[in-house]
Amino acid sequence: MWLRRLSTDRVERHSSKPVETFVVVASVQSAQRIVALTDGAARLGLKAGMGLADARAMYPKLPVVEADPEADRQLLEGIADWCDCYTPLIGLDPPDGLLLDVTGCAHLFGGETALARDLVRRLAQQGLRARAAVADTVGCAWGLARYGKQGIVPAGESKAAMLSLPIAGLRVDAGIVADLKTSGLTCVADLMSRPRAPFAARFGRELLFRLDQALGHIDEPISPRQPLPAAMAEQRFADPIAREADVLGTIEKLASQLVTVLDRRGEGGRLFQVALFRADGAVHRLELGTGSPLRDPPRIRKLFEERLAVLGDACDPGFGYDTVRLSALVTERTDPMQTGLGGDDHAEELAHLIDRLGARFGLRRVTRIVPQDTHIPEYAVAAVPAHAVRTATTPLPFIEQDTLAPAQPLRLFERPQPIDVTAEVPDGPPVQFQWRRTKYRVIHAEGPERVAMEWWRDDRGSELTRDYFRVESFQGARMWLYREGLYGREVARPHWYLHGLFA
Amino acid sequence: MGSTAPTLNRLRQSLAGIDPSLKPALPGCGREVGLDPAIDAALGGGLSCGALHEVAPSGPGYLGAASGFALALASIASGQRREVLWIGTDYAGTEGGRPYGPGLDLFGVASAKLVVLRVPKPVDALWAMEEALRCRALSCVIAELTGEGTVADLTATRRLSLAAREGASARTSGFGLLIRHNATAVPSAAATRWSIAPALSRPDAYGGLGRVRFDLSLRKNRCGPVGRWIIEWDHHEHIFLPALPVGVAQAVVDRSGRAPLVQTG
Numbered sequence: 001m002w003l004r005r006l007s008t009d010r011v012e013r014h015s016s017k018p019v020e021t022f023v024v025v026a027s028v029q030s031a032q033r034i035v036a037l038t039d040g041a042a043r044l045g046l047k048a049g050m051g052l053a054d055a056r057a058m059y060p061k062l063p064v065v066e067a068d069p070e071a072d073r074q075l076l077e078g079i080a081d082w083c084d085c086y087t088p089l090i091g092l093d094p095p096d097g098l099l100l101d102v103t104g105c106a107h108l109f110g111g112e113t114a115l116a117r118d119l120v121r122r123l124a125q126q127g128l129r130a131r132a133a134v135a136d137t138v139g140c141a142w143g144l145a146r147y148g149k150q151g152i153v154p155a156g157e158s159k160a161a162m163l164s165l166p167i168a169g170l171r172v173d174a175g176i177v178a179d180l181k182t183s184g185l186t187c188v189a190d191l192m193s194r195p196r197a198p199f200a201a202r203f204g205r206e207l208l209f210r211l212d213q214a215l216g217h218i219d220e221p222i223s224p225r226q227p228l229p230a231a232m233a234e235q236r237f238a239d240p241i242a243r244e245a246d247v248l249g250t251i252e253k254l255a256s257q258l259v260t261v262l263d264r265r266g267e268g269g270r271l272f273q274v275a276l277f278r279a280d281g282a283v284h285r286l287e288l289g290t291g292s293p294l295r296d297p298p299r300i301r302k303l304f305e306e307r308l309a310v311l312g313d314a315c316d317p318g319f320g321y322d323t324v325r326l327s328a329l330v331t332e333r334t335d336p337m338q339t340g341l342g343g344d345d346h347a348e349e350l351a352h353l354i355d356r357l358g359a360r361f362g363l364r365r366v367t368r369i370v371p372q373d374t375h376i377p378e379y380a381v382a383a384v385p386a387h388a389v390r391t392a393t394t395p396l397p398f399i400e401q402d403t404l405a406p407a408q409p410l411r412l413f414e415r416p417q418p419i420d421v422t423a424e425v426p427d428g429p430p431v432q433f434q435w436r437r438t439k440y441r442v443i444h445a446e447g448p449e450r451v452a453m454e455w456w457r458d459d460r461g462s463e464l465t466r467d468y469f470r471v472e473s474f475q476g477a478r479m480w481l482y483r484e485g486l487y488g489r490e491v492a493r494p495h496w497y498l499h500g501l502f503a
Numbered sequence: 504m505g506s507t508a509p510t511l512n513r514l515r516q517s518l519a520g521i522d523p524s525l526k527p528a529l530p531g532c533g534r535e536v537g538l539d540p541a542i543d544a545a546l547g548g549g550l551s552c553g554a555l556h557e558v559a560p561s562g563p564g565y566l567g568a569a570s571g572f573a574l575a576l577a578s579i580a581s582g583q584r585r586e587v588l589w590i591g592t593d594y595a596g597t598e599g600g601r602p603y604g605p606g607l608d609l610f611g612v613a614s615a616k617l618v619v620l621r622v623p624k625p626v627d628a629l630w631a632m633e634e635a636l637r638c639r640a641l642s643c644v645i646a647e648l649t650g651e652g653t654v655a656d657l658t659a660t661r662r663l664s665l666a667a668r669e670g671a672s673a674r675t676s677g678f679g680l681l682i683r684h685n686a687t688a689v690p691s692a693a694a695t696r697w698s699i700a701p702a703l704s705r706p707d708a709y710g711g712l713g714r715v716r717f718d719l720s721l722r723k724n725r726c727g728p729v730g731r732w733i734i735e736w737d738h739h740e741h742i743f744l745p746a747l748p749v750g751v752a753q754a755v756v757d758r759s760g761r762a763p764l765v766q767t768g
Contacts, residue, residue: 350640353634354618356634357634361623361631366618367619367621369615371605377603380604381614404704404712405711405712405714406606406738407609408606409606410567410570410603411566411600411606412606413600413601436563444704446711472712475565476701476704478567478701501566501567501600502715503568503571503574503610
């Protein structure tokens with residue numbers, strides 16, 4: 001599909017009063033040149049590539065707009081998102097083209113002709129002038145959309161359709177086109193009626209490569225913008241829906257369709273996406289992952305309900321959604337399980353709760369504690385997202401202890417808190433310390449427990465040895481303090497920190 | 504198996520009609536978390552599951568003790584299979600530290616059975632707690648709020664209590680513990696409100712630190728008297744042990760409903 005007036009259409013869509021004739025200019029090789037123009041300007045005899053000075057000489061009052069390639073690109077991506085309601089496989093063809101693979105989708109719209117007409121008509125309603133062509137190959141459709149007269153080429157007839165196209169329709173450099181023109185070769189038929197070897201020798205690989213692509217001798221894949229879903233279901237509405245309950249109801253209905261497909265494959269979804277196509281062309285996409293393969297429509301609905309609740313205004317329905325699509329982006333094999341007679345499936349219920357909390361707050365915020373192979377307290381455990389940890393984690397190696405008080409604190413500060421400590425030098429236990437403007441006098445202290453830093457990870461050798469003390473204050477509060485650095489050997493004046501709280 | 508619980512409940516109800524002191528803590532919930540015979544008596548059999556309980560440190564620097572008490576309750580309440588959810592705001596984590604795996608294991612709460620949720624705002628913590636209390640796979644839900652936790656007002660705590668009761672069934676519990684970083688006078692619908700301070704421990708034979716001691720003040724009790732006790736936590740056996748009583752007068756309570764003392768000997 002070719003959006004032949006993309007830049008000017010963009011400007012026109014945003015201007016308050018219609019201007020028939022204007023041009024868009026940009027600096028090309030240190031000169032202001034026309035890069036896009038309206039139909040009205042084209043009728044005046046102006047052309048893309050012409051210098052602005054020349055155009056002004058012809059029409060002194062010609063309105064001019066500065067080019068904005070970034071905005072053009074964004075518009076193109078927006079259109080690509082919207083085209084998603086025709087087919088999931090869409091490739092960008094910058095600066096002003098889109099490639100849609102409609103294989104297997106066309107019949108849903110009443111055939112290729114109807115699809116192309118519908119696409120062009122709906123884009124025109126939004127003020128975008130487009131030309132669509134359907135052909136067997138990307139190259140052929142590209143050429144036909146820009147230079148051809150015929151929109152739809154039936155299967156197997158692309159070669160015949162190509163014959164009348166000009167050489168420029170092969171996606172080759174303007175230089176090659178000009179050279180061929182001087183040799184009197186203007187259309188594709190001229191190329192094909194002659195032997196290939198001289199062309200290859202004269203113009204290099206590109207020309208013949210493009211020709212072969214257009215004829216389908218060389219395969220040309222479209223790289224899709226969105227990942228292709230493993231399964232999807234969608235619902236269109238003649239009248240757009242805007243209420244949240246309606247959207248959720250639709251999602252549940254689609255989920256039950258989707259689950260039927262997944263069931264047949266013996267799979268469950270791990271990553272779901274809902275695409276909401278707003279009537280004015282905007283597309284909202286909500287994605288959510290789950291901890292275990294899911295194929296339960298009410299649960300899928302529940303998860304999206306959380307997600308919608310969080311998004312709030314970011315997902316404004318405006319005039320309503322006219323298409324809702326649910327796709328399972330990632331699926332995983334799951335075997336049907338016999339549910340217990342007791343009806344208490346704790347693992348599954350917990351997994352669902354974790355999914356729900358994850359949908360609301362982000363999956364990274366629901367974590368499990370996983371032990372790590374290090375003895376530095378702050379790195380000894382890692383918070384791993386709970387959905388990534390399948391079953392309950394391997395238990396931490398049990399530290400055999402016969403003390404009456406636990407040797408490790410219940411709460412650990414991510415950043416040790418600096419404190420003022422009175423302690424005997426060189427390595428006596430703390431006698432008194434002050435933390436958060438409260439003074440604590442120590443009645444019992446156990447330690448030191450020496451933790452040497454890991455020299456194999458410490459390149460600069462700047463990490464200091466720590467001496468940990470468990471202390472109990474006169475009130476009975478227990479805390480975990482440490483002295484950083486060995487007195488006299490590593491530092492002249494060690495600092496003290498509070499690292500954790502005991503019960 | 505499933506039909507025994509309603510029968511038991513019915514029997515309890517009819518017993519409560521005969522003797523008011525046997526009244527279950529909250530209607531519709533049969534399970535309790537037992538602490539210590541003396542405390543359980545005041546609570547009418549133990550801390551009731553299917554209810555919300557509030558825990559706050561009684562002074563600055565006692566947050567460790569308050570968390571420890573909550574975790575000890577979680578340790579008693581959690582069975583072999585079910586798990587514990589800890590909900591904390593980001594700020595609560597930086598302010599009071601995050602739950603530390605090895606320490607939890609030693610204390611008696613298996614860290615492998617703990618799910619930690621960090622939420623951005625205090626309101627989110629309440630939402631998550633309400634959601635989690637209804638989940639039967641969790642034996643205990645702990646949420647902590649910084650400061651006095653004023654977002655958990657009467658309405659919010661009533662919602663949580665209802666969710667807890669809804670989550671409680673014969674074999675499961677909606678056992679909710681709300682930790683406030685500072686004690687508060689904000690009214691609340693929680694079943695009990697505890698104020699926790701650490702108590703000086705008795706050192707072991709070699710002068711090392713002794714067992715963890717809690718100085719518990721039950722400030723509010725919806726179905727019984729309040730009181731103050733000192734108990735020890737045995738982290739090997741996962742049980743509370745009685746410690747010496749504190750030499751202070753007990754709060755005045757109405758004991759007219761109690762059975763009269765019987766003279767012996």
